[in-house]
Amino acid sequence: MEIIISDSPNDVAVKAADILQGYANRGATLGVATGSTPLATYEELIRRHTAGELSFAGCKMFALDEYVGLPIEHEQSYYSVIHNELSNHVDIDPQDVHIPNGLAEDLAAGCADYEQAIVDAGGIDVQLLGIGANGHVGFNEPSSSLSSLTRMKTLHPQTVADNARFFDSAENVPVHVVTQGLGTIQRAGQLLLLATGEQKAHAISQLVEGPLSAACPASILQIHPHATVIVDEAAASKLNNVDYYKFIQQHKPA
Ligand code: PGA
Numbered sequence: 001m002e003i004i005i006s007d008s009p010n011d012v013a014v015k016a017a018d019i020l021q022g023y024a025n026r027g028a029t030l031g032v033a034t035g036s037t038p039l040a041t042y043e044e045l046i047r048r049h050t051a052g053e054l055s056f057a058g059c060k061m062f063a064l065d066e067y068v069g070l071p072i073e074h075e076q077s078y079y080s081v082i083h084n085e086l087s088n089h090v091d092i093d094p095q096d097v098h099i100p101n102g103l104a105e106d107l108a109a110g111c112a113d114y115e116q117a118i119v120d121a122g123g124i125d126v127q128l129l130g131i132g133a134n135g136h137v138g139f140n141e142p143s144s145s146l147s148s149l150t151r152m153k154t155l156h157p158q159t160v161a162d163n164a165r166f167f168d169s170a171e172n173v174p175v176h177v178v179t180q181g182l183g184t185i186q187r188a189g190q191l192l193l194l195a196t197g198e199q200k201a202h203a204i205s206q207l208v209e210g211p212l213s214a215a216c217p218a219s220i221l222q223i224h225p226h227a228t229v230i231v232d233e234a235a236a237s238k239l240n241n242v243d244y245y246k247f248i249q250q251h252k253p254a
Helices: 009-025 039-050 078-085 107-120 157-166 182-186 198-209 217-223 242-250
Strands: 002-006 029-032 060-063 065-067 126-129 151-154 176-179 190-195 227-232
Touching: 002 009, 002 242, 009 029, 009 039, 009 126, 009 190, 009 227, 060 078, 060 107, 065 078, 107 151, 107 176, 182 217, 190 198, 190 217, 198 217, 198 227, 217 227
Parallel strands: 002 227, 029 060, 029 126, 126 190, 190 227
Antiparallel strands: 065 176, 151 176
16 A cells, blocks of 8 residues: 655645546546545646646546435435536536436345446546545445445444534434445555544554454455555554655655
């Protein structure tokens, strides 16, 4: 894994945008994430697009997850979030923006269709990821199968509490979701996980320096051949080997 420790959340976003820009400009298939963390990266990508530095023409996007039962028009549906925070502001064909269907009558069939759509697109070239305070990626909560595919999951109460800030109250947060699995995520060509803030420091220490374990689903990055973790100093604050990760970055071969 490449561990990049940045001075500030803004610097995390700039570094993430630098990586994503290369993919976007070649019309790649991008795995996109919701939550607060990637928003600054999306702002930076939109800024670069508006400045004419970057095009999403020919790109495809696949979101990680979606709430079950939330109408897509709801402002907190991930359909709305991805469209409002990113895709509506750039030159991607709306037909090429894919979100798991949390309203399918047959959720299992909808999840299988989503897996197939990713395969039909030739796979995801780069998957952007946040991390939950409990180590989840996508909505793969602790105890998720490390080889799971897109399926319905039940949120952990901590995730419901964490996401209550987006809703009027915790009771309004849907408990069920559909999410790409840990096996789905591992098939992406590159994984790019971002984290900022002290509240992510424990999860980042488990991801980077803990065991490979379903107790920390993000630890699957340890067995991915091309995983990049970009964190700010606060999210890096519980890592034992910070100096070494910085040393590696300072001595990166040209
Ligand atoms: P956050 O969520 O970016 O809002 O902290 C990340 C996640 O739960 O995966």
